[in-house]
Amino acid sequence: MDWNSFKKAFSSSGSFWHETQLYKNKSSIMLLNTTDGTTEDDLKFSQVMTLCLKNRFGTDIPILSEEEDNLDWNGTGFVLDPIDGSWNYYFDYPAHCRIVSYLKNGSCQYFSIFSNVDNKSICSDGVQILLEGRPVEYSSLNNPLVSVMYNMHYSLDKKRELLDITKQLITSELNVRISGSPGFDLYSLLSGQVGGVINVSPHQFDAGPIIDCLSRSGVFVTHKLINESGSGSIFIGRHTVAKKLGII
Numbered sequence: 607m608d609w610n611s612f613k614k615a616f617s618s619s620g621s622f623w624h625e626t627q628l629y630k631n632k633s634s635i636m637l638l639n640t641t642d643g644t645t646e647d648d649l650k651f652s653q654v655m656t657l658c659l660k661n662r663f664g665t666d667i668p669i670l671s672e673e674e675d676n677l678d679w680n681g682t683g684f685v686l687d688p689i690d691g692s693w694n695y696y697f698d699y700p701a702h703c704r705i706v707s708y709l710k711n712g713s714c715q716y717f718s719i720f721s722n723v724d725n726k727s728i729c730s731d732g733v734q735i736l737l738e739g740r741p742v743e744y745s746s747l748n749n750p751l752v753s754v755m756y757n758m759h760y761s762l763d764k765k766r767e768l769l770d771i772t773k774q775l776i777t778s779e780l781n782v783r784i785s786g787s788p789g790f791d792l793y794s795l796l797s798g799q800v801g802g803v804i805n806v807s808p809h810q811f812d813a814g815p816i817i818d819c820l821s822r823s824g825v826f827v828t829h830k831l832i833n834e835s836g837s838g839s840i841f842i843g844r845h846t847v848a849k850k851l852g853i854i
Contacts, residue, residue, distance in 0.1 A: 607663070607708050609716060609731045615662060616706060616718035617729035618739040622662065623720045626655050628689075628704065635696065644692050651688035655706070659684055680712030690812050691787025693757075695722075703789040707815045714815030719793040728796045732822035737797055744825060750801025750847050753783045753791040757807070764806050771804055771831065771839060778850045788813035795826070795843065802843025802851075804831070817842050829853045 615622045628651060636646040652671040659669055668683030684706060689695050691702030700723045707717040718729040729736045736742070752775050756768060775782050783800065785791055789812045791803040808814040817840055821828050827848040830838045841853065848854045 612708055612716040613729050617736045623727050626658050628722055645696055648689050648692055655686050655688055682710045684708055687812055690789035694786045701785045701787050701790045703793055705789045705812060714819040717816050717819055719789050721793045728793050732819040735796055744798055747801045747844060747846050751781045751783055752802040753785055753794055753800045755788045755791055755805045756784050756786060768806055780850055792816055802847035804839050804841050806839045808840055827854060
């Protein structure tokens with residue numbers, strides 16, 4: 607898999623994302639997991655996206671979905687999240703997306719995020735960032751917004767960490783947005799809608815590989831925010847926001 611083949615497939619809504627368009631039947635949606643908000647649609651669209659990938663790239667290419675059990679896969683192939691922000695999707699809160707990443711030996715080479723809110727896709731190899739197939743131009747930020755990931759099933763320690771982070775952002779005179787979709791947060795960052803993202807617990811199927819991939823970019827700063835217990839959230843954002851937080 608090379609970058610040209612990946613961006614041809616994923617860099618605009620008229621390609622892979624159009625073929626796997628998300629249609630929600632509000633009257634029949636079924637909640638399968640009351641912890642993470644997984645619905646019947648997560649499974650259905652996982653199957654649809656997997657079939658489309660196989661039709662495009664061959665049946666032999668490995669594909670790992672969030673709806674499967676192998677959470678520590680470090681191979682070469684596609685990793686997908688059919689609905690990132692399942693609770694938001696379930697409750698019609700406008701902050702959810704779909705994600706496809708391509709990993710080589712466990713390292714993210716390319717990724718694409720499709721916003722179900724904007725109906726647009728971001729596609730990147732970590733250096734080049736395309737919005738609907740066109741390079742994104744980043745302008746200066748006035749009064750930048752920072753999006754913080756929150757999930758209802760966070761532990762008490764994670765919730766405390768989240769409160770501490772929110773306090774730090776407010777005292778740094780930064781505006782805060784709370785969401786339940788790390789992929790949507792990253793889409794908002796890459797499309798220029800927010801100036802920074804903080805993820806308390808990045809996962810393999812959403813923020814984790816993408817943040818690693820974007821560490822190659824000169825546009826964004828990535829930094830681990832260490833708390834008292836020694837663990838830490840991940841910050842990724844524009845240099846101006848990193849300066850306000852005292853990161854650089």
